[in-house]
Amino acid sequence: MWATLFFLTHTTLSLVIIARVLLRPRVEPSVRLVWIMVVEAVPLLGIAAYLLFGEVRMNQAEVQRMADVRDRLTGLKTPVPAVLAEPPDPAGPIIAANAAVGGMQAVDGNRLVLLEESDAAIDRLVAAIDAARDHVHVLFYIWLPDASGTKIAAAICRAEARGVQCRVIVDALGSRALVRSVLWDEMSQAGAECVTAFPWGLPFISVLFQRLDLRNHRKILVIDNRLAFTGSRNCADMAFAVKARFGPWIDILVSVEGPAVRQLQAVFLGDWMSYTGRDLGPMLQPVAPVADPGLAAQVVATGPDLRAGSVSDCLNAMLHAARDRVVITTPYYVPDAALDAAIRAAARRGVQVTLILPARNDSLIVGATSQGFYYGLLAAGVRLMLFQDGLLHSKILTVDGRMAMIGSANLDRRSFELNYEVNMAVFDAEFVGMLDARQASYVDRARAISLDEVRDWSAGRRIRNNLLALASPLL
Numbered sequence: 001m002w003a004t005l006f007f008l009t010h011t012t013l014s015l016v017i018i019a020r021v022l023l024r025p026r027v028e029p030s031v032r033l034v035w036i037m038v039v040e041a042v043p044l045l046g047i048a049a050y051l052l053f054g055e056v057r058m059n060q061a062e063v064q065r066m067a068d069v070r071d072r073l074t075g076l077k078t079p080v081p082a083v084l085a086e087p088p089d090p091a092g093p094i095i096a097a098n099a100a101v102g103g104m105q106a107v108d109g110n111r112l113v114l115l116e117e118s119d120a121a122i123d124r125l126v127a128a129i130d131a132a133r134d135h136v137h138v139l140f141y142i143w144l145p146d147a148s149g150t151k152i153a154a155a156i157c158r159a160e161a162r163g164v165q166c167r168v169i170v171d172a173l174g175s176r177a178l179v180r181s182v183l184w185d186e187m188s189q190a191g192a193e194c195v196t197a198f199p200w201g202l203p204f205i206s207v208l209f210q211r212l213d214l215r216n217h218r219k220i221l222v223i224d225n226r227l228a229f230t231g232s233r234n235c236a237d238m239a240f241a242v243k244a245r246f247g248p249w250i251d252i253l254v255s256v257e258g259p260a261v262r263q264l265q266a267v268f269l270g271d272w273m274s275y276t277g278r279d280l281g282p283m284l285q286p287v288a289p290v291a292d293p294g295l296a297a298q299v300v301a302t303g304p305d306l307r308a309g310s311v312s313d314c315l316n317a318m319l320h321a322a323r324d325r326v327v328i329t330t331p332y333y334v335p336d337a338a339l340d341a342a343i344r345a346a347a348r349r350g351v352q353v354t355l356i357l358p359a360r361n362d363s364l365i366v367g368a369t370s371q372g373f374y375y376g377l378l379a380a381g382v383r384l385m386l387f388q389d390g391l392l393h394s395k396i397l398t399v400d401g402r403m404a405m406i407g408s409a410n411l412d413r414r415s416f417e418l419n420y421e422v423n424m425a426v427f428d429a430e431f432v433g434m435l436d437a438r439q440a441s442y443v444d445r446a447r448a449i450s451l452d453e454v455r456d457w458s459a460g461r462r463i464r465n466n467l468l469a470l471a472s473p474l475l
Contacts, residue, residue: 013044013047014046017050018036018040021036021050028336035050038050069270083107084105084106087296087427090321091296091402091403093321094314094317094318094321094403095298097309097313097314097317098298098314099298100309100313101300101302101306101310101311101314102299102314103301104263104266104301105298106297106298107259107260107263107296108259108294109259109290109294110256110258110294110295110296110297111256111257111295112257112297112426112428112431113254113255114252114253114434114435115231115254115255117250117438117441121233121253122148122152122237124229126152128223128227128255129158129159130155130158131223132159132164133164134225135164135166135167135223135225135283136164136165136166136167136221136223136224137166137167137220137221137223137265137268138152138156138167138168138235139168139169139170139216139218139219139221139268139271140169140171140218140234141171141174141215141218141234141408142171142174142234142236143236144175144178144234144235145177145182146236146237146241147237148236148237149178149236149237150183152235153183153187156168156187156192157187157190160187160190160191161190165191166187166193167192167195167272168192169196169271169275170194170195170196171196171197172196172197172199173198173215174215174217174234177242195272195276197216197271197275198214198215213418214304214419215418216271216419216420217409217420217421218271218420218422219231219234219408220264220268220422222264222265225261225262226257226261227256227257227261228255228256228257228260228264228265229254229255230253230254230256230406230407230408230422230424231251231252231253231254231394231407231408232251232252232253232406232407232408233253233393234251238251238390243362243391246360247390247391248391249390250389250390250392250393250394250442251394252394252395252406252435256297257289257291258289259290262284263299265283265284266284267301267422269283270301271420295426295430296426296427296428297424297425297426297428298425299423299424300407300422300423300425301423302421303419303420304417310417311407311409311416311423312335312336315339315342315397316342318399318405318425319339319342319343320345320346321399322346322351322400324400325352325399326346326354326397326399327353327356327398327439328353328355328411329392329394329396329439330355330356330357330395330396330411331357331362331394331395331410332363332411332414332415333357333412334366334369334370334412334413335373335411335412336416339411340373340377343355343380344382347377348380352383353382354382354383355382356385356392356439356442356443356446357386357387358386358387358391358393359388359447368464368468369465369469371461371469372465372468372469374465375451375454375455378449378451379451384448385442385447385448385449386446386447386448387442387446388445388446389445392442394438394442395407395409395410395423396438398432398439401429402429403426403427404426404432404435405423405424405426406423406424407421407422407423407424408422409421409423
């Protein structure tokens with residue numbers, strides 16, 4: 001009797017979930033197929049997994065608030081004379097794709113500086129905060145209470161002491177160590193306004209309205225509407241104490257001057273106004289001075305409440321425009337089907353494609369899943385390099401030495417579908433050359449993996465990797 005009741009209950013629930021999977025719009029066929037397999041193969045647990053992680057479910061009140069904030073900021077935008085009127089070939093379609101996804105145009109007259117690959121980069125942030133005269137806006141996914149985190153917190157306290165308004169956003173999960181530390185209290189007591197993104201609250205209640213694994217993965221620092229920093233680096237030492245055995249963590253961080261600062265400010269203000277309900281829209285009106293000579297750049301901010309596309313679409317546009325060479329650096333390679341196909345297609349048509357990944361990944365599952373893609377990449381002609389000296393955490397894509405994308409987004413579905421990310425497209429041969437030189441330094445510290453080596457992997461390893469790659473739509 002109980003067995004019959006269980007069978008009927010599971011069958012009914014499975015059919016309901018499968019019908020929902022098939023009826024959802026904008027879902028890849030591979031994703032539908034994998035979820036149907038999970039629901040059918042794992043009784044009840046598969047259904048629970050789908051209800052928890054199968055859909056990008058958000059609190060509709062929060063989604064509407066974010067939409068209202070975007071409308072408010074759009075209404076306050078003043079004409080920017082630095083908008084790039086005539087994009088150089090072949091940047092036009094890429095800029096259009098970026099604008100369709102992130103809503104911002106490419107702007108000229110920017111100055112970008114690639115900072116050191118060391119903890120000295122944090123000292124540059126501290127110096128910028130110490131030079132602030134009006135406001136400091138900080139947003140990090142991970143902020144650790146280590147030496148680097150303590151330096152930034154102390155600089156914020158000093159800024160508040162001299163009358164500079166400081167606003168801080170950290171992700172509640174990624175920066176939980178900071179929020180529990182004395183540094184958080186010290187910044188608040190000094191006068192800084194400190195906010196957490198996506199606090200968990202009561203998980204068993206929150207899960208009914210919103211996925212618990214939605215995160216703000218952005219890295220932004222804006223000073224006085226005139227200087228900004230962004231990239232892949234969190235506010236932490238390279239040693240990265242919470243995962244020290246994978247260290248050092250190798251990141252990219254750039255300083256920005258010019259109209260692109262205003263775009264990064266818009267991203268910060270959008271998050272701040274969404275989380276707090278406090279209107280800071282007028283702060284967006286000033287336009288940062290144009291650098292002369294300057295370069296063209298375009299900020300691309302993405303998140304799960306936006307349905308216009310993801311950074312994957314932007315990267316696809318760049319890859320399809322490639323004619324000579326592509327160099328990609330990412331710590332996590334769990335792409336959607338379109339991006340993986342675009343990378344392989346570029347290699348097949350004669351583009352020299354180099355993909356640099358860490359030899360050891362801090363996530364065993366993600367690392368093994370990435371390995372499931374190696375055979376297809378190598379067979380297509382991609383040069384695959386495994387970085388040996390720590391956890392390579394930079395996110396860079398350069399095309400033909402002329403354009404690039406850098407920022408916080410990994411080449412994985414979490415960055416494409418679940419995280420709030422901020423990236424920057426750059427259209428300038430000189431700066432892209434610096435990025436290529438940085439990536440060449442990664443290659444110098446990496447070893448090539450060959451197709452023969454992958455073929456020689458044990459059957460067990462190949463089965464594990466390919467099973468996980470099959471499940472990549474769920475990661």
